[in-house]
Amino acid sequence: MEVWVGLFVAAGFAALFMLAMKVSNMSTVSSGDGYEIFARFGNIGGLNVRSPVRASGVLVGRVSKINYDSRTFEAIVTLTIENQFNQFPTDTTASIFTAGLLGEQYVSLTPGAEDAVLKQGDTIMFSDSAMVLERIIGKIVTDKLSE
Template sequence: MGTTRTMEILVGAFMVAGFVALFFLAMRVSNLSAAGAGDGYALLARFDNIGSLKVRAPVSMAGVRLGRVEAIDFDQETYQAVVTLRIAPAYDQIPTDTFANIYTAGLLGEQYVALDPGGSPDYLANGDQIQHTQSALVLERMIGQFLFNQAQESSQ
């Protein structure tokens, strides 16, 4: 009877370890484990269409993650999405003429903000706005334009 009790305890401990590992994996995949949400400096970017960009989406330059999307708001005067980017303090030399683009990563379609540096000798600071932005490409809109162009060509 002692060996079955020991076996039950070992199986229970193994199950608990498995659930803990699964929890940490889920946090890692969903970007909820990102620490340091308050450090760094904020940049603003305005987009006509952000697609399915979400808060906590990565902000990267040259494939290196510099920060995360901190907030997404809507400007009722310009009818644009205002995205607040939280950039890590180590990356404080981003040129003022940098481009902000929304791209899709991977098969799951997670969107992120990619920064393409300009050549300005001046750098963006806390609260500055990125002037050059490119909205997300919406697949439905591209397909609609393609079908419209094909219909026009066939009618001529």
């Protein structure tokens, strides 16, 4: 009987471990140990907390906080970047892209050429706002009409 209970508890913990490592994102995200940088956007579109931050398509961090600055009328997005990716130049550009036409939105970092690197608490100077589909369509339509 004790053996069966032991097996049962072991199987339960094995299942929990499998769910944690294989099914959830626990193995891919080391939350907490990263450094925070800020980026300002005129429009963040559908960006969420926990949206990915990518550089050249590689996941380097996640959006950890989104605030609105009522003085400058801009969104302030806090990005938590993993410590191993600490070589982003200070003139890096942050853009909001969409994965596929209708997929999730993410922040893309495009490195610049400066020697100094971004550190904890720095703010990215250059940013491209989200492409909002309606606006693009509207622009195409007005361009066509004005031709």
